[in-house]
Structures are given as structure tokens and as C-alpha cells.
Amino acid sequence: MTGRLTVVGLGPGDRAYCSPEATAALARATDLVGYGPYLAMVDDVDPPPARHEFDNREEAQRARFALDLASEGRDVVVVSSGDPGVFAMATAVVEAVGTGDDRYRAVELQIVPGITAATAAAARAGAPLGHDFCVLSLSDVLKPWPVVEQRLSAAVAADFVVALYNPASRHRPWQFGRAVELVREHRKPGTPIVVARDVGRPGEHITVTTLDALDDVSVDMRTIVIVGSSTTRAFHDGNGRDWVYTPRTYG
């Protein structure tokens, strides 16, 4: 008997962003598979399904494990933060179905979308993604660094707003600084920048700054950085908050 595999996006941290469809998939699951901190975000599922915890880097192995379970007739949910299709588990699972064991193609597969970190971070600061934008990971673990540089330069040269995922990690300390250098070749010093850490989670911190002040800002894997285009604007409201928006009208 073949079972079901659902890849669920919880949205950013807080369950206030988790869609009813994702909640329904969790409620019917026999097994949850995921990175430990994501499983911890759904520790209130009742009745409690079996939990299978993996390290964050073991994506292909995690996908095959989940598909093996589903092939045996279980109702498996793979848990992702944000949207599972944006630098997350949906790709690993679909790739495993397409290239792996024949049994995997018989599994009933569903991807449940979630609110991705870029649009959640944008919402906290206003509407910096209100016009054309690019989503780019600065990690060179899975792609060569020259590709990152080429894409970032192309995006800023074409005046896209750019949302940077994975801007830095302990093992990648210099890439963000180099990315800022590249952006400065095309954008003015006063370009608005949104730095969002732990969006929707305890300790959430949103900084609105400018391109020339970006050297003093620290970033890590839990940070999203949104780089404005030439038309992006920032202002303070009467309640002491900073807002950023990119008008829909251009030129």
C-alpha cells in the first residue's frame, strides 16, 4: 500500500502565519520529518505523530527517508519553515521522486505553500518588494561563487529590488561584504536597505538602514536582507517607525 507525502511550509516562525491547509496536513500526519528546530515549531500537534529529526544539511537523505516511509503506506509530512519551495525541502523531495527509486513515483505527493521569509520581512518594513524583484541566495555551498556575483550584478544593473537569503554563516564570513561592494557599483549610498532577523520568531529584529551604513550591520543565516532599487523610498511615521516602499510606477 502506497501512502502520502506532504511537504508543508509553516511560514515564518510564528504559527499565526501557518495556513489552515498546512495545519490540516499536520493534524492527519502519522509521521513528521524535519530539521529539529522546525519540528519544535509544531510540537503541539494532537494526536502526536511520530517524529523523525534530521540535521539541516541532510536534505537528500531526509527526502528519501520520508519517501520510503510514504511508500510503506504512512501519511508523512515533511516540515519546512517559510515556503517549502524557496531554498527548502520541496526541491529535494521532488528531485528524489524524479531521480530515485521507482516506488517513489507512486506516492501521493503534495506541496503546501507557505509565506516565504522575503515577503514576511518586506511586510514588517512596508512594501519594499512592491515592484519587480529578485530572490537570491548568497550561499556558495551549492553553487559557485562567480555565479552568485554574476547574478547579483545582473539584478542590480537591471534595477530589480533584491532579497538576499543566507547572506552569511560562520563558514562564509566574507561573501556578504563582497556582495555589498557589488551593489555599490550600481546603487546610490542612500539606497534603503531592510535587514530582517528572525521574522515572526522571538527576538525578531528589523533594521531599516542605507547602503552606505551597511558595513556596521551583522547578518547570519537567520537574516534576510532586502536591497532597494533606484526608486525605493524610506520615511519615518508619527509613531517612530521606519517604512520602506518601492512604488509600482517606474520611470
Next chain:
Amino acid sequence: MTGRLTVVGLGPGDRAYCSPEATAALARATDLVGYGPYLAMVDDVDPPPARHEFDNREEAQRARFALDLASEGRDVVVVSSGDPGVFAMATAVVEAVGTGDDRYRAVELQIVPGITAATAAAARAGAPLGHDFCVLSLSDVLKPWPVVEQRLSAAVAADFVVALYNPASRHRPWQFGRAVELVREHRKPGTPIVVARDVGRPGEHITVTTLDALDDVSVDMRTIVIVGSSTTRAFHDGNGRDWVYTPRTYG
């Protein structure tokens, strides 16, 4: 007394995608402001708030109307489909606060993110947005067409996956065909393409096709088109479904 203005993203059509935070904002609203079809998506709010319906094109006017109401002490919710920060109402509202009447800056403003059409469409087809991608509107109503061409060419030349919003309308019949020509300068004929119409709504229709077969596909304002990169792959599963994914590993 100054009130509150919340710009809410309902996610794609179906309420199964509406976040608990969005639902809570709707439940406490005294007034809903929005385009008619979006207001119709929330006709079950109880107790029923006042409803203020606008034409889809009157964005700036709608934003000022909502801010005027909030300035008078009302608890106003501006309703958007998808994510309100992606080609939608959040930008118009934040711009109106930044550039409009001084009273607007005292309003308690909040943007509630939603699942945007691109990631919802991607989920239906697998994980085509699993690697770096761009989000680009093909509408030249608010920006010059040469800007659209330049951005699209830059994005495909840098091998981004590209999600196209507003690919065509009654008044813009030729732009999509021209965009396909530009994509063909950089991508192979077999490049996977996802055409998603009315995602999450009655009549939802997902087509997985290829770049060389795109001339026969009709698109409109309710369609999202996802153009694969050089690494995007497609396959059929054992249940007769097509799947598309872009691996996280590149090169």
C-alpha cells in the same frame, strides 16, 4: 482619535491559504476596503463590517480613502489577494502615508503578509522556484516596456528562474509573445514552463509545458507563468501528474 489600518493578504483564492493573523484582522475590522472580487472572498466575516468597494485600477484613491477612514478612528482592513506587498495594495498605502496628508502618519499601520501567487503556483507544479528566481510584471501600464525587456533579458541571461505576473490583458495582447521571443534567445526549446491560472480558486488550471510549445498557450491577468532556468527539470509521476523542480545545486 486615530485608528488603525491593516493591509491584509488573503493568499491565493481559497481561504485554506489565509493565515490566522489575516483572519484575526478581518474579524476585528469595522471597515473593509478593496476590489470587489477580493471583498467577495471574505463575505463570511462575522460580525459583518462596512464594505467599501473599489475598481481594481484606483489604487492610490483606495489607499487615501482607507487612510481617511482610519484617521477618523475606524479599524480599517484593506483586502488584497496573494501577498499585499507583491504588485498589490501595500505599496499604494505606504506611499500614501509617506507622501500624503500629515494625519496619515499617525495611523497605526500594519502589513499582514500572505502567500503570493508565484509560490502557490510553484507548489502546484513541484518546486520550480527552488533556486534563485526573479519576479517580474509584464505590464507596461506603470513602467515603460523597454524596462520590462531589459529586466527580462538580464534575468534570463543570468540564468534566474523567472515568475511572470500580469503576462497579458485585453489591452496588452502582444507583450507576452515578445517576452517569449526574448526568453528564447537564452533558453533551450525544452525548458520547462509552468502556466498557472486561478491558483487556489474554482477553475484552477495548471499546465506544465516547454518553451517551444508556449505559442499555443493563452494567458491573462489571472495567470502566472514560471520560466525554468537551464537546470530546471520536469517528469511524470506514476499517478499521471507532471512535476517540475529546479535543483538547489548549480553547476
